[in-house]
Ligand SMILES: O=C(O)[C@@H](CO)OP(=O)(O)O
């Protein structure tokens with residue numbers, strides 16, 4: 001371990017390839033038995049099927065959830081952040097969810113600088129907490145929010161306002177009502193302790209506040225207006241009533257709105273005044289631990305000079321994140337729990353060893369193959385060697401309406417990069433199985449999976465043509481299971497004669513496959529690893545590029 005020498009040593013058996021290595025991440029493509037709710041087995045996937053069926057030494061399954069990716073327990077489903085962190089780091093690091101758990105359990109959080117910074121403003125004025133109301137454990141967890149609120153109240157905070165983004169993406173659609181009821185009840189219990197705590201505003205996460213990678217700043221603008229200014233087209237006295245009503249809009253002809261897409265709302269008092277606008281002197285904290293979907297809101301709070309939308313009013317507040325969401329930008333400056341320190345990643349070693357990389361996806365996932373891949377670092381290690389290419393995502397449409405998304409463009413750019421002779425490594429992410437899987441639309445997800453299978457086929461043909469090699473994998477499961485199941489029997493759960501749709505990720509393993517004419521002779525997967533996981537892909541990629549993996553990484557998947 002240790003040392004700051006990033007120069008990789010040549011591999012003892014695998015020569016440095018003369019032609020590019022293609023790395024493809026199929027976002028949300030897990031492995032599960034054939035089933036009517038398995039969108040992958042129901043899709044036309046001749047390419048991925050042939051990788052599995054005809055090459056037993058070059059295809060295997062990887063653990064992509066729980067402790068294998070640094071999450072608190074094996075009950076935690078995988079997600080893109082921890083998945084891409086593990087793939088790119090070649091290491092398993094304790095992730096935000098685990099770190100926040102620990103800090104709250106021990107009470108350490110309240111002794112750290114972040115809380116100390118917020119505390120005076122929170123006590124003198126109001127403490128605002130903004131984040132995802134969920135127990136999904138991907139961006140946030142309810143138990144952590146409640147511990148934070150209780151801890152603040154115990155320390156003398158007298159006025160708390162919670163700004164809630166509804167989930168239905170990491171949780172079953174419809175459960176936001178239950179979470180809102182729970183939060184309302186819990187907040188009420190603080191009344192007797194002299195703390196006035198209320199829900200102040202909210203909205204569905206996909207259209208309020210939680211945009212990512214600057215796909216659509218209007219999402220953040222809506223959130224700012226609701227949380228800070230107390231402005232939204234929908235005003236309610238009661239938050240549970242707000243959600244119930246907004247989920248059943250008359251205009252939609254009775255078609256319920258998903259929790260993810262509930263329009264923004266503001267809670268008002270009897271006089272119609274918003275109960276929790278954010279004012280000068282207040283303390284504001286974001287309680288999500290995951291970065292990608294709160295970086296933009298953090299910028300809106302932290303940057304005096306800000307042009308992405310007109311904030312109308314910019315309150316002078318003390319602002320902190322649950323974590324520091326971007327270590328390079330030092331954003332935000334103040335944070336409650338220090339984030340996972342991910343260093344000595346494959347990206348850094350390869351760049352310092354002269355390997356050139358083209359990384360590409362569409363807006364929704366571009367940061368996955370750049371920022372998350374490189375240990376939560378947005379900028380290239382060496383901009384001469386690394387090219388990051390973002391294809392703009394569609395804005396403001398549920399992805400089931402266009403399940404192909406930008407896959408054709410990503411494929412074309414990948415092929416162009418492979419043929420250009422400019423890159424040693426071409427790294428792509430196809431968001432479709434994940435993004436369409438999250439909509440809960442089974443037919444659209446089947447179509448998404450058929451589409452990306454064709455994309456992979458075209459890409460592998462291009463690799464064949466140029467004489468390169470490839471590694472295809474995924475970051476966690478999603479599309480392979482679209483129904484809630486009985487935990488013991490595995491049988492689909494029904495409600496009113498209808499299957500209860502699963503919109504979230506899963507606990508399933510993901511495939512990894514290697515091949516291509518450029519693959520060195522004799523290279524295949526080893527079979528002696530006890531529980532191979534996503535992190536083992538990092539050193540594997542380093543090997544495929546002709547280098548020995550550094551010793552801070554977990555073992556390679558290859559036997560060569
Ligand atoms: O959309 C997201 O933010 C998460 C689910 O909450 O999905 P992924 O981890 O695949 O990005």
Ligand SMILES: [Mn+2]
Pocket residue numbers: 027028079080081083434475476
């Ligand atoms: Mn993902």
Ligand SMILES: [Mn+2]
Pocket residue numbers: 028080434435438478505
């Ligand atoms: Mn996802």
